[in-house]
Amino acid sequence: MAVSPVDVVIFAPLAPLFGLLLFWFIQLVFIESQKYLLSKIWDRHKPLCRFTNFLGILYQTICHALGYTVTKSGISNFYVSINYGKVVPKKEKKGIFEWMSNSFLFMGPFFIPALLLLICFFLIIGSGVDIAQSIEYTFAEGMINFGTNLYAFSEYLFSFLISIDLLHPAHLGFLILLIFLGMGIRPSYIDREERIKVDMIYDLKNIKSHIMHKPLYLILLFFIAYLFFYVSFLFQQNWYVALFSIFGWLSIIAIVSLLIAHMIILLIKTTDRMATYRKLLLYLTIPISYIFMRIVFFFFLVDFSKSVSLLIMVLSTIVVLFLMLRYKTNKLKTIAKMKQLRVEDDSKRPIRK
Amino acid sequence: MIQNDLLENEQVEKILSPHPLSFMKLQSLCLFLIIWGVLVGWLVNFSEYKDLFSSNEWFPVLAWGLVLLLVGVIASLLTIKWSIFFFYLGMFAGGLGLMLSQGWLADSGVFIPFYSVAISIIGFLIVELYRKSHKYIISNLRVIFKGGIVTKRERTLRYDKITDINAKQGILGQIFGFGTIIPISQSGFGLGSDQSFAAGGVELGTKKAGFLGLFGGGKEVQTPRARSYYELHGVHPYKEIKNLIETMVQSNVITPYQQEQVEFQKEQVDVQKQMRDLLKKQIGSKEEQEEGPES
Numbered sequence: 001m002a003v004s005p006v007d008v009v010i011f012a013p014l015a016p017l018f019g020l021l022l023f024w025f026i027q028l029v030f031i032e033s034q035k036y037l038l039s040k041i042w043d044r045h046k047p048l049c050r051f052t053n054f055l056g057i058l059y060q061t062i063c064h065a066l067g068y069t070v071t072k073s074g075i076s077n078f079y080v081s082i083n084y085g086k087v088v089p090k091k092e093k094k095g096i097f098e099w100m101s102n103s104f105l106f107m108g109p110f111f112i113p114a115l116l117l118l119i120c121f122f123l124i125i126g127s128g129v130d131i132a133q134s135i136e137y138t139f140a141e142g143m144i145n146f147g148t149n150l151y152a153f154s155e156y157l158f159s160f161l162i163s164i165d166l167l168h169p170a171h172l173g174f175l176i177l178l179i180f181l182g183m184g185i186r187p188s189y190i191d192r193e194e195r196i197k198v199d200m201i202y203d204l205k206n207i208k209s210h211i212m213h214k215p216l217y218l219i220l221l222f223f224i225a226y227l228f229f230y231v232s233f234l235f236q237q238n239w240y241v242a243l244f245s246i247f248g249w250l251s252i253i254a255i256v257s258l259l260i261a262h263m264i265i266l267l268i269k270t271t272d273r274m275a276t277y278r279k280l281l282l283y284l285t286i287p288i289s290y291i292f293m294r295i296v297f298f299f300f301l302v303d304f305s306k307s308v309s310l311l312i313m314v315l316s317t318i319v320v321l322f323l324m325l326r327y328k329t330n331k332l333k334t335i336a337k338m339k340q341l342r343v344e345d346d347s348k349r350p351i352r353k
Numbered sequence: 354m355i356q357n358d359l360l361e362n363e364q365v366e367k368i369l370s371p372h373p374l375s376f377m378k379l380q381s382l383c384l385f386l387i388i389w390g391v392l393v394g395w396l397v398n399f400s401e402y403k404d405l406f407s408s409n410e411w412f413p414v415l416a417w418g419l420v421l422l423l424v425g426v427i428a429s430l431l432t433i434k435w436s437i438f439f440f441y442l443g444m445f446a447g448g449l450g451l452m453l454s455q456g457w458l459a460d461s462g463v464f465i466p467f468y469s470v471a472i473s474i475i476g477f478l479i480v481e482l483y484r485k486s487h488k489y490i491i492s493n494l495r496v497i498f499k500g501g502i503v504t505k506r507e508r509t510l511r512y513d514k515i516t517d518i519n520a521k522q523g524i525l526g527q528i529f530g531f532g533t534i535i536p537i538s539q540s541g542f543g544l545g546s547d548q549s550f551a552a553g554g555v556e557l558g559t560k561k562a563g564f565l566g567l568f569g570g571g572k573e574v575q576t577p578r579a580r581s582y583y584e585l586h587g588v589h590p591y592k593e594i595k596n597l598i599e600t601m602v603q604s605n606v607i608t609p610y611q612q613e614q615v616e617f618q619k620e621q622v623d624v625q626k627q628m629r630d631l632l633k634k635q636i637g638s639k640e641e642q643e644e645g646p647e648s
Binding site for chain 2: 046047050051054080081082167168169
């Protein structure tokens with residue numbers, strides 16, 4: 001099939017960009033959902049919410065400081081608290097340098113913590129991911145290669161996660177980092193005490209105003225991206241798609257960490273209505289069931305022992321949670337009885353006795 | 354118990370204890386022991402380096418001890434507290450002594466994790482006991498600091514004797530809402546100092562005996578610091594307590610206007626006394642005059 005020069009010159013560089021934008025948007029939706037969940041548990045779990053705020057602000061402040069370092073502005077003051085972060089540069093640089101350091105501030109929290117985690121991941125698994133080779137350099141091929149690279153990485157990541165050895169210090173450390181990343185990966189913080197409305201629209205507005213403030217720099221970035229694509233094309237290398245694929249991997253890591261953080265927050269929210277000792281029993285079920293299964297599999301060798309242990313840990317946690325909700329709260333008892341209480345005209349109003 | 358300590362017209366506003374996480378520096382020493390002990394156990398028994406460690410029975414002990422002492426030295430230098438190093442040294446020496454006396458050196462991969470966990474649990478309990486020994490009573494007249502596991506210590510500070518209030522809140526404190534308040538008294542109680550010293554030696558001469566010249570310099574910076582028994586250490590809720598203390602201090606401190614008023618009242622009293630004396634004298638002389646002609 002003949003390759004259209006217009007496709008190669010104009011449309012092909014956009015392919016991984018669109019893919020990346022899609023993933024970035026999914027990440028934003030997850031962040032928004034997490035912020036919503038956190039705001040729901042704010043009153044009962046202030047320390048946890050403050051901790052996640054602190055993590056978010058810490059990442060953001062580090063990214064801002066990194067921006068000043070990259071632009072050689074220097075750092076004269078660095079301050080982080082649970083609801084405020086501040087970095088003061090030594091030299092106030094204007095123009096593209098200021099724009100770059102602000103880009104680090106607004107965009108960095110989405111990618112830089114995830115980049116650190118990606119490096120840890122590759123160090124743990126001890127191997128890289130195969131990158132798809134480009135042949136025709138068209139828009140369609142760019143999309144396919146981008147998708148293939150993301151698929152290959154996801155396969156590695158999920159294979160690792162479903163067989164993670166929680167008794168291995170490095171694996172456990174990676175999981176803790178993943179949870180910490182998921183808890184704090186957001187460009188803004190939640191604050192119920194001061195009733196400040198900070199949502200996805202606020203984040204997007206910030207990024208939009210940052211981009212629209214200096215559209216020339218955005219055009220310059222596009223120009224550099226196109227130039228990079230042409231250089232890759234000239235040398236017949238897959239550098240361009242590979243670079244954007246790495247950004248995609250960062251998004252995948254961030255989304256996975258957000259999912260894990262969601263599960264933890266949901267568990268916390270669900271156990272809120274339980275008594276403290278029952279809650280403790282539930283949380284103890286998680287490590288005890290895992291360690292018990294690992295001990296069993298230590299003596300009775302089977303394939304996929306780590307995955308099975310993980311599965312049993314998750315299942316036993318769900319079963320214990322279900323049992324506790326079933327027998328010690330009215331949460332799962334009401335449905336049948338409510339029907340009996342309805343009035344004859346079926347208006348779903350309970351009878352008042 | 355507390356009622357016995359109170360003065361006349363004294364009312365207790367708050368009775369406080371440090372937050373369970375306010376002694377995290379001490380707790381983290383125990384936490385490190387557990388992590389490192391378990392890590393050594395994993396390295397010796399399950400990791401890919403287990404062959405290396407099993408090649409010599411001294412290797413796990415040396416690795417464990419070296420890291421322990423190294424961390425002890427670093428922590429001691431950072432916090433300027435050599436007790437941390439000696440704690441780790443004592444723990445290492447105790448563990449080594451036990452292994453040698455009981456012949457457990459070959460099983461150090463099992464002994465070290467269990468020993469570390471056991472010592473850490475004891476450490477956590479001691480820290481908790483130490484925390485519980487603190488008691489701060491804030492009354493309408495003064496702040497009473499009490500504490501001590503064996504030796505009981507007490508400090509009483511009246512609000513009018515407080516010159517400065519230093520308050521600090523770390524990240525953990527910001528998350529959990531606790532912080533430390535150091536009231537500095539007029540006598541300077543509550544102030545410590547950070548000292549740094551630098552010295553350099555120069556050896557002069559090349560052959561047998563050289564001349565050693567030593568040059569040094571030091572500096573001292575005053576900083577609010579007190580032992581946890583003499584400050585409101587890790588109190589919760591921090592902001593509320595800080596406001597309470599500041600309000601109490603403000604209400605007990607005489608403002609310049611009030612001082613002027615007091616001076617003025619003293620002058621008035623003096624004038625009244627002089628007038629009274631004068632009046633007495635006048636009355637006395639009148640009586641003498643009246644008695645004189647009669648006699």
